[in-house]
Amino acid sequence: MTSMAYITNRLVRHSVEHDPDALARHARDPGAAIVLLAGDLPVLAAGRPGSGFLPASVLDRLPEHREQVFLGYLGERPVIATLAAAEMAKPFQDDPAFTVENLRAVAMSGLVPPEELGTLAMAKSLLDWHARHRFCANCGAPTRHAQAGFRRDCPQCEAQHFPRTDPVVIMLVTRGDKCLLGRQPRFAPRTYSCLAGFLEPGETIEDAVRREVLEEAGVRVGAVRYVASQPWPFPSSIMIGCAGEAESEDIAFDTAELEDARWFTKDDVRRMLDGTHETFAAPMPIAIAHHLLRHWVQGS
Ligand SMILES: [Zn+2]
Incomplete structure (x- = not known):
């Protein structure tokens, strides 16, 4: 029987209060695992099951990325969620080494091992929050990414905004x-x-x-x-x-x-x-x- 999706996450979550610089430190780490979304679509290594953890070299294929969040560690390996433009889905769809699919279908079709689904859910929710909170809800000024991606700060009114559930x-x-x-x-x-x-x-x-x-x-x-x-x-x-x-x-x-x-x-x-x-x-x-x-x- 298929288990309930998105409930298992093997990541040791990032404790941002203890290490606010973790993203800056690991952003160029060649051993990092990248959880990549093009718009709201996860980009996966192809296979049955494939994987939502991609090698850091995948970042070289992106002309730019929009946001990054340091999610935590998988064993010793840092894991970084990365948001690319929705248009980037197409080049990955055209490459047989990758699968691009919405997160419901990823769970229903078993495109990744069940224990990866919780991490993909975490990445999708956090990156979606960044994409939708680019402006301060208090004063309307553009906000800035802070605390390894777990906060956005307003430089105008100094409000701090936190990811929502x-x-x-x-x-x-x-x-x-x-x-x-x-x-x-x-x-x-x-x-x-x-x-x-x-x-x-x-x-x-x-x-x-x-x-x-x-x-x-x-x-x-x-x-x-x-x-x-x-x-x-x-x-x-x-x-x-x-x-x-x-x-x-x-x-x-x-x-x-x-x-x-x-x-x-x-x-x-x-x-x-x-x-x-x-x-x-x-x-x-x-x-x-x-x-x-x-x-x-x-x-x-
Ligand atoms: Zn503000």
Whole structure:
């Protein structure tokens, strides 16, 4: 079975407070590993699986790079995330030594070993943050890269800006032997999944679960517990997987969010997970929703 994607990262993360000069020191290190994105597309060494860690010589193929972040160490090897222009995807696509693919497809197709996916997710979220935060949110002046890529500073008003992570609650709501799943129009055909939504400022995780389920499906939720989490680098979310107990059963779903919502039995979900259900399908195994469902039917 495919494991949940983006959760494993073998990197010893860079502790920027202890070593703010690490990027400057390792930027020209010929032994460094480069995690390269052209726009938002990872450039991989080709193979099944290939690798998202490229030799430092790959930098010689770039006319320029836009941003770099020192991610940490893989054993003794420094790892540097590098952002190239989106147009640079084409020359790498044309070279059989490389594969260029979006990060969802990289996970689904097993283009790199699963333990590399967490590092690729980290690189993508950080580089995306740099690309989108070139100007100060406080005064509008251009910001500068700082702290090996883990901060941007405004020279005008001296504000410091830090990389963001956007929390999303995703919950399997159950009532006895049944669970509540919904379907958005953008889902793959027949697929139903856990409800989900962004945590709002000043809100607890438990209340976000209750609010989202009430808003999207009209179902009241009581007890909520945390199950597991998953980085979701599109662009920089953390999926907080929860289980919630429904206190009501009637569904009144929000048609702006969902195309359908309904209750499924454990037997339905078992067959959806193993692909034998005649009508419905479960979410893909790379996603946490799949694992929340599996965890529930296995009764643990
Ligand atoms: Zn500013």
